[in-house]
Amino acid sequence: MKRALELGIVLGLVVLAPREVHGKQTLQRSRPQITVVVCDQVRIAPERWLTAKHQSIRILDNAGVDVVWIDAAAAKSCMAQSLDAYFVVVVSPKAPKGRIAFGTMGFALRTGSHPRAYVFYDLVRSFVRNFEPSDPFESSVGVILGHAIAHEVGHLLIPGDAHGAGIMRANWSYKEWRAALEGALLFHPDDVKVIQEQLISR
Numbered sequence: 001m002k003r004a005l006e007l008g009i010v011l012g013l014v015v016l017a018p019r020e021v022h023g024k025q026t027l028q029r030s031r032p033q034i035t036v037v038v039c040d041q042v043r044i045a046p047e048r049w050l051t052a053k054h055q056s057i058r059i060l061d062n063a064g065v066d067v068v069w070i071d072a073a074a075a076k077s078c079m080a081q082s083l084d085a086y087f088v089v090v091v092s093p094k095a096p097k098g099r100i101a102f103g104t105m106g107f108a109l110r111t112g113s114h115p116r117a118y119v120f121y122d123l124v125r126s127f128v129r130n131f132e133p134s135d136p137f138e139s140s141v142g143v144i145l146g147h148a149i150a151h152e153v154g155h156l157l158i159p160g161d162a163h164g165a166g167i168m169r170a171n172w173s174y175k176e177w178r179a180a181l182e183g184a185l186l187f188h189p190d191d192v193k194v195i196q197e198q199l200i201s202r
Contacts, residue, residue, distance in 0.1 A: 032199035033066040035086035036153060037114075039078030040071065042093050042121045048142040055146025055180075059167065060153065063187040063195055079114070087156050088116040089149055095120035104171055105148040108155035117152035124148055131177045140181055147180045154187065157195045164188060 036056075040049060057067045070086075072078050078090050095105075105124050108117035124145050128138050147167060155162050163170040166188040179185040187195065 031064055031066050032196065033068065034060075034153075034157075034199065035068040035070065035080075035083060037070045037072045037078065037080045037083075037086050037088050038149070039088065039090045041078075042091055044091070044121070044142075044145075048145070051142030052146035052149060055143055056149045056153070058183075059147065059150040059186055063192045065157075065195065065199065078116075086114055087153060088114050089119065089152060090116065091119050091121055091145070091149070093120075094122045105144075106152045108152045110156060110159075115156045117149075117156055119145065119148045119152055121145070127172065127177070131174055140177075143180055144177065147176075147185055154191065154195070157198055158191055159194075159198065162191070164191065166191065 038053075044052070053069060057069060060067050070080055070083075072080060072088075078088055080086055105127060106117060106119040109115060125138060125141055128141050128144055132138070132140060151167050154168050158168070162168050167176075167185050168188065168191055169176060176185055
């Protein structure tokens with residue numbers, strides 16, 4: 001039943017997914033657009049990965065940003081050789097020991113020619129189990145993973161200390177878990193303004 005719930009979430013997201021770009025544009029767009037090369041080093045189940053992808057794109061779409069999402073091979077570099085400007089998000093199996101507090105699932109580095117963020121899958125699963133211990137299928141993992149990816153992309157887009165309200169809260173708790181499942185964990189309007197300004201000025 002829980003697996004059916006997760007598949008239902010995926011199908012619902014496929015039907016209700018916002019504008020999405022997969023490596024090529026078919027319409028003229030005035031909104032800012034970013035390219036995100038996402039490297040799955042975990043080999044996440046396809047339906048769970050699809051859920052995470054659509055959640056991330058939906059959240060950034062809500063902030064007025066179109067996303068070109070590129071699934072990269074799980075190579076060490078996680079790079080796209082044919083592209084010039086893009087962000088990299090690596091979904092890694094485990095977090096470094098002692099570096100991450102509860103409710104935090106990754107970190108971002110704005111340095112270099114291709115700013116890079118990391119999301120740690122073990123921390124995403126641990127976060128979900130904390131609030132959904134009776135679900136052996138961990139049905140909300142894809143949803144939380146998508147939100148964690150969007151949070152780290154937020155760090156790549158917002159200068160300085162990006163932590164604040166909404167999806168950019170530093171440490172997530174039950175409140176953020178519940179809001180994510182309800183589709184209400186989004187960028188705060190102040191962060192949306194900063195993101196738009198940063199992308200338009202590029």
